[in-house]
Amino acid sequence: MADTVLYERSGHVATITYNRPDALNAVNGALRRDLNAAFARFREEEEAWVGIVTGAGRAFCAGADLRDGQGSTGEFAGTFWEKPTLNSFESGWEIHKPVIAAVNGHCLGYGLTLVTWCDFVLASDRASFGYPEVRLGIPAIVGAIRLPKRIAWADAMELLLTGDRVDAERARQMGLVWRVVAHDDLMDEARTLADRLVAGAPLAQRAMKEVASRAGDLSSLDAIRFGETMRSVVVATADAAEGMRAAAERRSPRWEGR
Numbered sequence: 001m002a003d004t005v006l007y008e009r010s011g012h013v014a015t016i017t018y019n020r021p022d023a024l025n026a027v028n029g030a031l032r033r034d035l036n037a038a039f040a041r042f043r044e045e046e047e048a049w050v051g052i053v054t055g056a057g058r059a060f061c062a063g064a065d066l067r068d069g070q071g072s073t074g075e076f077a078g079t080f081w082e083k084p085t086l087n088s089f090e091s092g093w094e095i096h097k098p099v100i101a102a103v104n105g106h107c108l109g110y111g112l113t114l115v116t117w118c119d120f121v122l123a124s125d126r127a128s129f130g131y132p133e134v135r136l137g138i139p140a141i142v143g144a145i146r147l148p149k150r151i152a153w154a155d156a157m158e159l160l161l162t163g164d165r166v167d168a169e170r171a172r173q174m175g176l177v178w179r180v181v182a183h184d185d186l187m188d189e190a191r192t193l194a195d196r197l198v199a200g201a202p203l204a205q206r207a208m209k210e211v212a213s214r215a216g217d218l219s220s221l222d223a224i225r226f227g228e229t230m231r232s233v234v235v236a237t238a239d240a241a242e243g244m245r246a247a248a249e250r251r252s253p254r255w256e257g258r
Contacts, residue, residue: 003019004018004019004020004028004030004031004034004035005017005018005019005031005034005035005037005038006019006056007038007041007042009045009047009048011198012047012048012049012050012198012202013048013049013050013051013052013191013194013195013198014041014042014045014048014050014051014052015051015052015053015054016035016038016039016042016051016052016053016054017053017054017055017056018031018035018053018054018055018056018059018060018061018111019056020056021055021056021057021058021059022057023062023065024057024058024059024061024062024105024106025055025056025057025059025060025061025062025111026061026062026063026064026065026066027061027063027064027065027110027111028065028067028068029068031065032088035088035089036087036088036089039051039088039089039093039095042095042097043093043095043097046257047257048097049097049098049197049198049202049205049257050097050098050099050100050194050197050198051095051097051098051099051100052099052100052101052102052187052190052191052194053099053100053101053102053114053118054101054102054103054104054186054187054190055103055104055105055111057105058104058105058106058126059104059105059106059107059111060101060103060104060105060106060107060111060115060127061106061107061108061109061110061111061114062106062108062109062111063108063109063110063111063112063132063133064109064110066136089114089117090110090113090114090117090142091113091142092117092142094210094213096206096207096209096210096213097202097205097206097209098119098120098197098205098209099117099118099119099120100118100119100120100121100122100190100193100194100197101114101115101118101120101121101122102122102124102186102187102189102190103115103121103122103123103124103127103129103168103177103186104124104126104127104183104186105124105126105127105128106127106128107123107127107128107129107130108128108129108130108131108132108165109130109131109132109133109140109143112129112130112131112143112159113140113142113143113146115129115176116143116146116147116150116176117146119209120178120193121176121177121178121179122177122178122179122180122181122186122189122190122193123168123171123172123177123179123180123181123186124168124180124181124182124183124186125168125169125180125181125182125183126168126183127167127168127171127177127180128165128166128167128168129159129165129166129167129168129171129176129177130159130163130164130165130166131143131147131159131160131163132163132165133163134160134161134162134163135163140160143159143160144160147159147160149216150175150176151174151175151176152174152175155174155175155176168180200255201239201240201243201253201255202239202255202257203234203237203239203240203257203258204234204239204240207230207231207233207234210230211223211226211227211230214226215227237258238256238258239253239255239256239257239258242254242255242256
């Protein structure tokens with residue numbers, strides 16, 4: 001994998017790092033390809049159970065690199081109206097493994113859209129958040145779809161329609177950020193959270209995340225039927241049997257993700 005994105009796995013925790021610090025980790029064509037490859041690797045790697053995404057230097061991601069034309073959007077076949085651009089984690093790739101955003105600095109445009117797809121958002125006290133697209137005459141489409149589902153309508157519109165940035169504490173008040181931590185403690189806090197998540201059964205976690213993400217688009221009855229089906233599948237796994245044995249034997253379970 002090229003140096004524009006770093007992928008490192010320690011135990012069951014994979015860390016994906018935007019790595020164009022001199023460009024504030026702005027997304028150009030090369031970074032787009034490498035970021036997609038990193039998240040595809042995380043999705044497929046059996047030993048990677050939890051992901052952390054962060055940025056090198058003083059930015060998380062400053063959005064699209066405007067010097068790179070349309071290369072930052074990635075490659076896709078067909079026309080916009082014929083085939084929606086579900087070609088990245090930001091745009092909607094489904095990854096049911098837990099993902100933590102460790103936002104170390106500027107988090108704008110594409111970077112903020114990726115954050116809205118993460119399960120936990122930890123922010124450095126130096127972080128800032130915004131959608132500058134409206135000031136460039138461009139709509140932030142995926143951001144406009146996803147942000148109102150995560151935070152209150154007026155807060156979402158503030159970010160989307162003004163192009164203003166907010167600091168980490170304001171983002172926390174909006175509900176966009178889960179916790180604000182001291183800058184130097186950010187990665188330690190992210191790893192501590194990841195280790196807590198690794199203690200849970202990975203297949204059960206993925207089933208619950210998928211049910212949680214889909215249930216909002218289903219009727220109550222359909223959501224329950226879907227959830228019960230997912231539970232039946234997970235109960236039949238080796239990890240479920242191990243969990244029951246461990247509880248009976250009063251010991252910690254040894255998960256294998258199968």
